[in-house]
Amino acid sequence: VQLQASGGGLLQAGDSLRLSCKLSGGIFALYTMAWFRQAPGKEREFVAGISRSGTVTKIADSVKDRFIISRDGAKSTVHLQANKAKPEDTAVYFCAADNTYDSIYVPLEYIYLGQGTQVTVSS
Secondary structure (H helix, E strand, O other): OEEEEEOOEEEEOOOOEEEEEEEEOOOHHHOEEEEEEEOOOOOOEEEEEEOOOOOOEEEOOOOOOOEEEEEEHHHOEEEEEEOOOOHHHOEEEEEEEEOOOOOOOOOOOOOEEOOOEEEEEEO
């Protein structure tokens, strides 16, 4: 399985950004998908996840009410919509996938982790 993330960049506080991650080498519908991030000097943290069915999402408290995760089965892609960006959102964002969970469960641990995309928010 390969995960290719895109959409990172430089933005100002209050701006919006959409990250995308395309899964290849596997059947997208069988994978629970998620986003993690790692800021300089900090541990990687869970940001958001979406079940295989797309009906259940889990969002970290630190980004709740600002970030939205969604999935597009036709394009084998998961998106992370980041609104009202803050400087503390600055990090490398990683896409993750796992095919060992049932259709409505969103875990915090994943088997596959893709290369990250840098997001920098200036104040």
